Amino acid sequence: MFSDDPQLVPLDRFVFNTEAHPLPVIGPMKWTPSRGGTAPPSPPPPPSPPPAATRAATRAAAAAAASSTSAAAASAPLQDVHRRSTSRLRKRLAELRAAALALSVDNS
Numbered sequence: 001m002f003s004d005d006p007q008l009v010p011l012d013r014f015v016f017n018t019e020a021h022p023l024p025v026i027g028p029m030k031w032t033p034s035r036g037g038t039a040p041p042s043p044p045p046p047p048s049p050p051p052a053a054t055r056a057a058t059r060a061a062a063a064a065a066a067s068s069t070s071a072a073a074a075s076a077p078l079q080d081v082h083r084r085s086t087s088r089l090r091k092r093l094a095e096l097r098a099a100a101l102a103l104s105v106d107n108s
Contacts, residue, residue, distance in 0.1 A: 008081070008084060008085075009022055009081055009085070012025070013025055014078075014081065020085075021082070022078060022081050022082065022085065023078075024077075024078055
């Protein structure tokens with residue numbers, strides 16, 4: 001599954017549970033020395049807080065944006081990955097069943 005198409009399931013955005021279901025990564029992955037490579041660059045410093053009047057407007061805009069984003073739209077990439085993975089697994093299962101049937105016919 002991982003050697004076919006590295007873009008099918010981007011491993012920097014998804015992990016798999018024990019049942020091989022892809023789950024989205026929440027937050028950035030942390031660099032550790034065991035993964036090799038070099039440490040990522042430090043993030044830029046946080047911006048200075050806005051004035052009090054702007055904070056209220058920012059909160060209102062954020063609340064409006066959060067309410068307009070549906071859970072279904074956020075999970076659409078995961079559903080697409082699940083659909084493609086399920087399709088590939090069904091095809092592989094059909095191939096294995098055909099091979100098992102051919103073996104049972106040859107042995108009889």
